[in-house]
Amino acid sequence: MLLNGAQILVESLVEQGVETVFGYPGGSVLDIYDQLYKNSHRINHVISAHEQGAAHAADGYARVSGRTGVVIATSGPGATNLVTGIANAYLDSVPMVAITGNVASHLLGKDSFQEVDIVGITQPIVKHSYLVKDVKKLSQTIKEAFIIASTGRKGPVLIDIPKSVQKDVCEYISKPVTVKQHNVAFDNDFDAALQAIKQSKKPYIYCGGGVIAAEAEAEVLELSKKLSAPIGLSMMGLTAIPADYELNLGMCGMHGKYASSVAQSEADLVIAVGVRFSDRATGNVDKYSEKCTIIHIDVDAAEIGKNIRKKIGLCGDVKEILNFILPSISSFKNEEWLARIEENKKADKTENDGSFTPRNIISTVQSFCDNDTVIATDVGQHQMWTVQYYQFKKSRTLLTSGGLGTMGYGLGASIGGCIANNKKTTVLFTSDGSFGMNLNELATAVSQKLPIFVIILNNGVLGMVRQWQNAFYEERYSQTTLNRQTDFPMLAKAFGGNGYSATTLEELSDILRNSNNLCAPCIIDCKIDMDEKVLPMIPPGGCINDIILE
Amino acid sequence: MDNKFIVGLIVSNHFGVLNRVAGLYSKRNYNIDSLAVGETENPEYSRMTIVSTGDKYMEEQVVRQLQKLHDVKLVVVLDEQNSVSVEHMLIKLKANGDRTEISELINTYGGKVMDFSNEYITSEITASSEKIDEFIEKAKLFGILEVCRSGSISMVHGTENMLSINNL
Numbered sequence: 001m002l003l004n005g006a007q008i009l010v011e012s013l014v015e016q017g018v019e020t021v022f023g024y025p026g027g028s029v030l031d032i033y034d035q036l037y038k039n040s041h042r043i044n045h046v047i048s049a050h051e052q053g054a055a056h057a058a059d060g061y062a063r064v065s066g067r068t069g070v071v072i073a074t075s076g077p078g079a080t081n082l083v084t085g086i087a088n089a090y091l092d093s094v095p096m097v098a099i100t101g102n103v104a105s106h107l108l109g110k111d112s113f114q115e116v117d118i119v120g121i122t123q124p125i126v127k128h129s130y131l132v133k134d135v136k137k138l139s140q141t142i143k144e145a146f147i148i149a150s151t152g153r154k155g156p157v158l159i160d161i162p163k164s165v166q167k168d169v170c171e172y173i174s175k176p177v178t179v180k181q182h183n184v185a186f187d188n189d190f191d192a193a194l195q196a197i198k199q200s201k202k203p204y205i206y207c208g209g210g211v212i213a214a215e216a217e218a219e220v221l222e223l224s225k226k227l228s229a230p231i232g233l234s235m236m237g238l239t240a241i242p243a244d245y246e247l248n249l250g251m252c253g254m255h256g257k258y259a260s261s262v263a264q265s266e267a268d269l270v271i272a273v274g275v276r277f278s279d280r281a282t283g284n285v286d287k288y289s290e291k292c293t294i295i296h297i298d299v300d301a302a303e304i305g306k307n308i309r310k311k312i313g314l315c316g317d318v319k320e321i322l323n324f325i326l327p328s329i330s331s332f333k334n335e336e337w338l339a340r341i342e343e344n345k346k347a348d349k350t351e352n353d354g355s356f357t358p359r360n361i362i363s364t365v366q367s368f369c370d371n372d373t374v375i376a377t378d379v380g381q382h383q384m385w386t387v388q389y390y391q392f393k394k395s396r397t398l399l400t401s402g403g404l405g406t407m408g409y410g411l412g413a414s415i416g417g418c419i420a421n422n423k424k425t426t427v428l429f430t431s432d433g434s435f436g437m438n439l440n441e442l443a444t445a446v447s448q449k450l451p452i453f454v455i456i457l458n459n460g461v462l463g464m465v466r467q468w469q470n471a472f473y474e475e476r477y478s479q480t481t482l483n484r485q486t487d488f489p490m491l492a493k494a495f496g497g498n499g500y501s502a503t504t505l506e507e508l509s510d511i512l513r514n515s516n517n518l519c520a521p522c523i524i525d526c527k528i529d530m531d532e533k534v535l536p537m538i539p540p541g542g543c544i545n546d547i548i549l550e
Numbered sequence: 551m552d553n554k555f556i557v558g559l560i561v562s563n564h565f566g567v568l569n570r571v572a573g574l575y576s577k578r579n580y581n582i583d584s585l586a587v588g589e590t591e592n593p594e595y596s597r598m599t600i601v602s603t604g605d606k607y608m609e610e611q612v613v614r615q616l617q618k619l620h621d622v623k624l625v626v627v628l629d630e631q632n633s634v635s636v637e638h639m640l641i642k643l644k645a646n647g648d649r650t651e652i653s654e655l656i657n658t659y660g661g662k663v664m665d666f667s668n669e670y671i672t673s674e675i676t677a678s679s680e681k682i683d684e685f686i687e688k689a690k691l692f693g694i695l696e697v698c699r700s701g702s703i704s705m706v707h708g709t710e711n712m713l714s715i716n717n718l
Binding site: 119120123124127128131148153180301302306309 | 566570573611615620
């Protein structure tokens, strides 16, 4: 069958099982969009307000569905607008295929109109990338891209397709493609790991996003039950274990739960599963590993020994490794250890006194949510409050920017997540600062009729930076007091959505209660105090002894 | 403890691969002392020899990060025990008087004269990088006009070569 490049792209996407793509048309992708027009019954295209929003939507879609997200942008500015979204997916190991058009082959390298070297620009932030120069290689390239994005440690792959290649015609035959998996020489010392587990009196499990990526949630839970080991979670791993599981101590690290950080510091064994020991999660790495043996299980050999050097490393698919070692582990229970953990958990408990604080706002919103409601956040204080206080019960229900910490991630991500979750009600917790970055995507949520509650924890300042200025810069609030006069409810209405303000928990509940059968985004502006802090906090590079509780 | 270490690579032979490999070093804040690259007997693949300075931790990270690149097919750390290494140099020296001493120096290092006039001699030297450093030091006496070094290239001992494209 003779097809042009654009047709081959669409056929290949359909073959990959892609149902929804996010993107924005332009001069260098006209041929692709012409084919998307003709194939709209096979592939649903969601147009964003800005390519960054489309990239975050593809990211959110991938996180919720577990499948590879796809984003399409034109050459030049369309492509550069993807950069933050691609970097975000790279840092959080999200499977994504980004497709960019480029100028015609004969114009490449001539600084042509809307030409940039997007392969070069994105090189440090992709798992792999392609500039397709020959239409005959396009089909194979797309197949490879999907395999690379979704296997091993997942991540974004970019395919740059010059306009001329989209027009070029060739015989299209779909041949199977194999991508050589690198056999990284890694000596898995299972005996040492099992020995360390056997000897441990105070085991602790540190569970990260790799557990969700490998779908190993049940195995980690089984490990915890077998060893009566408490679990601390990285932010990326937060939804892997239900919040109400008795040994789930919640997030660990800089803004983690007190019980989680203390248990880690007192454990004699840390079994780290699908984590990379980010500086935000460990603080001072020497102190972190001072008293404990560390078993590090991860799919990426380069992560084992990168941040924590003293370790027993087990490299490979996290699920397979856990299933391999679980039968050799005998049940263990240290009542004293469990009692100590139970005692520490008390420090994290506070009562809802009915005041209009971030914590109570989040709890109130949660009372209107199901276990499978997708929760998105932006970045900053509201993000930390959400991951601290929202009780996640189901894997893949949290969309948050971990590694890159992208303010403006949330709205795009919630759009992608909402679509992946069959357009069920979705919640975005954001702030006036973060929301201001990419609020243009409200237009997308309106046109797509998406029931997204946008809860703005509005403190009028850039709260997290302000908190640091307060703690470490003698209250010199440089450029963090915004003095904006944005009327968020009115803004929502201007975009064609719904908008409200709430000043009490009762008002908030009423708005949520009366917003059933929502088929448009709904902003709820919640004014909170500008000096609310995210606590506890272990200062950067610190350890448990440095923890600030009040 | 920082040491020089050599990494041998088999990579896909297409545009942009050199960029990816070099970019990985700079992104991870590793320094490249020298890099030599050329096609193998199979034009689908190229071979690179990269010399860096760092400790064991950096060496392990370099290898593991390189192994993750899709275009990198094989990575082997080469050292004096498992391989031989040489470097090529072209060096242009001032030579407007008596040339006996210069010729002797070149001969001592097994060099060849490639080009000359009344004012200069251009010589080619093939030797270990250390020997080449040594030669340059001695040649300063005569006045160096220009130096061009290739960077080390290395090859593993024996027939069971881990870095052969036959192992792909």
